[in-house]
Amino acid sequence: MSDPQNTSPNKASGEAIPVKVIQPIKVHKPDSARHDDQYTPRSHIYVREVKGALETFRRFFGGFFILLFAGIPWLQFDGRQAVLLDIAEQRFHIFGLTLWPQDLTVLAWIFIIAAFALFVVTTVAGRVWCGFMCPQTTWTYMFIWFEHKIEGNRNKRIKLDERAMDFDKFIRKFLKHLCWVILALLTSLTFVGYFTPIGALFVDFFTFGATAAATGSVLFFTLCTYGNAGWMREIMCTHICPYARFQSVMFDADTLIVAYDAKRGEKRGPRGRKMPLEKRQEKGLGDCIDCNLCVQVCPTGIDIRNGLQYECINCGACVDACNGVMEKMNYPKGLISFTSEHKLQGKQTHIFRSKMVGYLVVLAIMVGLLVADLVSRVPLEVDIIRDRNSLFRENFEGEIENVYTLKILNKSQQEYTYKVTVEGLPELKYIGEDTITAAAGEVFTLPISVAVDPALLESKSTKITISVVALEDESIAVKEPSKFLYR
Numbered sequence: 001m002s003d004p005q006n007t008s009p010n011k012a013s014g015e016a017i018p019v020k021v022i023q024p025i026k027v028h029k030p031d032s033a034r035h036d037d038q039y040t041p042r043s044h045i046y047v048r049e050v051k052g053a054l055e056t057f058r059r060f061f062g063g064f065f066i067l068l069f070a071g072i073p074w075l076q077f078d079g080r081q082a083v084l085l086d087i088a089e090q091r092f093h094i095f096g097l098t099l100w101p102q103d104l105t106v107l108a109w110i111f112i113i114a115a116f117a118l119f120v121v122t123t124v125a126g127r128v129w130c131g132f133m134c135p136q137t138t139w140t141y142m143f144i145w146f147e148h149k150i151e152g153n154r155n156k157r158i159k160l161d162e163r164a165m166d167f168d169k170f171i172r173k174f175l176k177h178l179c180w181v182i183l184a185l186l187t188s189l190t191f192v193g194y195f196t197p198i199g200a201l202f203v204d205f206f207t208f209g210a211t212a213a214a215t216g217s218v219l220f221f222t223l224c225t226y227g228n229a230g231w232m233r234e235i236m237c238t239h240i241c242p243y244a245r246f247q248s249v250m251f252d253a254d255t256l257i258v259a260y261d262a263k264r265g266e267k268r269g270p271r272g273r274k275m276p277l278e279k280r281q282e283k284g285l286g287d288c289i290d291c292n293l294c295v296q297v298c299p300t301g302i303d304i305r306n307g308l309q310y311e312c313i314n315c316g317a318c319v320d321a322c323n324g325v326m327e328k329m330n331y332p333k334g335l336i337s338f339t340s341e342h343k344l345q346g347k348q349t350h351i352f353r354s355k356m357v358g359y360l361v362v363l364a365i366m367v368g369l370l371v372a373d374l375v376s377r378v379p380l381e382v383d384i385i386r387d388r389n390s391l392f393r394e395n396f397e398g399e400i401e402n403v404y405t406l407k408i409l410n411k412s413q414q415e416y417t418y419k420v421t422v423e424g425l426p427e428l429k430y431i432g433e434d435t436i437t438a439a440a441g442e443v444f445t446l447p448i449s450v451a452v453d454p455a456l457l458e459s460k461s462t463k464i465t466i467s468v469v470a471l472e473d474e475s476i477a478v479k480e481p482s483k484f485l486y487r
Helices: 053-074 100-127 128-133 137-149 152-164 169-193 196-208 214-234 234-240 244-249 275-285 315-330 354-376
Strands: 008-011 014-016 083-086 093-094 098-101 257-260 336-339 380-386 400-409 416-423 427-433 437-438 445-454 460-470 477-485
Touching: 008 315, 053 083, 053 100, 053 128, 053 137, 053 275, 053 315, 083 196, 083 437, 098 100, 100 128, 100 354, 128 137, 137 152, 137 169, 137 214, 169 196, 169 214, 196 214, 315 336, 354 400, 380 460, 380 477, 400 437, 400 460, 416 445, 427 460, 437 445
Parallel strands: none
Antiparallel strands: 008 014, 083 093, 093 098, 257 336, 380 400, 400 445, 416 437, 416 460, 427 445, 460 477
8 A cells, every 4th residue: 555645746737646545445344153134135024913804894894805706607698608818729718708918008008097997996094905905915814824723822832843753743833834735726726717718727636637837827927926925924014025015106194094192192101990080180191001902912023102114004904902001091092093194183184185186087088988989999800802813803804803812800799790891892793602601700811802993093003991780789790991903
């Protein structure tokens, strides 16, 4: 290292440039002997069971959607599975509606509407989707329920994990993971059943007759469910799910959030249940007895008393836990509650504000566009393919003839008979079948020819229209433009 007093000449000006010694910065490294959470990426969260109005509602709400998820694939409609997203055949059957790749706009509107509906809900009530409807939360709570029933309450689970492996611990762990795997497998089979006939899937999978694609999909989603709900849990919410990151953009001071009333709760401290109000005031104690139950019941392991955090999923478990403690202490409930920042400040909460109205307007427009798209949708598509070997030809009668191949796609769920006509040329001659029958979902290939006297043609290219109309329902009709070429 150069001496601080040494200098080197500046060739441009002849002045000396001082050289400064830079001491290397000492990098602080984690101490492997320490076992606190400062350098621990994740500590296992032992979620305590909680009872209360919100927990009852969350279980009912989650149970309803689980039954909906598990029951929809088994519904039958018109002799087949009511909801079948058949990727192999490139068609989605949703009761009486069949969507094809050409109907991508319908799916796009559905996804956009779902996104803006989530924006509206988040603006009003925060992350209630995460706490009450998200599959990750619902399945995590179901996995925790098995933990509680097999391994015991929170304190017993902690002691069980600290204990050396013995027969009792092995049996409990084995039964827990067995239940997890069974639940994950049933979940996976149900999910894959949305994309392949579910009745055959269950039979074929357990008799080892399923295809490699179906078997691989079931095993893959079983592993994902087992890993997400059994092991990763809150990591999905705090580190992987993008919703936790951009939700703050939709929050404002009127958004309902799970919050702790610090004015009422501080100063925290333990006390007897019979401590009079005067003595509490003398010690400066608030309503929070610092029991830490709000932390123990939180599925993401946060302390809501530290303020709003992006890890909070608005499940309301801490609300129920705190209300239970307040009830036992004969204090008013609501120390932790669903409230807004404005309400905590003593101001009025405004449900309808400019941001929410904007979301609702956009949502209404998107719903209108979806309805318009569905109403104007015709379950018929016609593609016209010209004969590429020759643009035109002269037949034995001296007429100019153009050859076309029609691809008639019946996008409905029933058989139709179609009438084919050609317009746009004087005294044209139609050569080929003009009435065809296409089964549901069938692509019917129809070769036709159009001939006309060359003396009646005024130009080298004449616009024509090929119409296809369903005889059973004339509203199902498609007119496609094409050209009749000469010379």
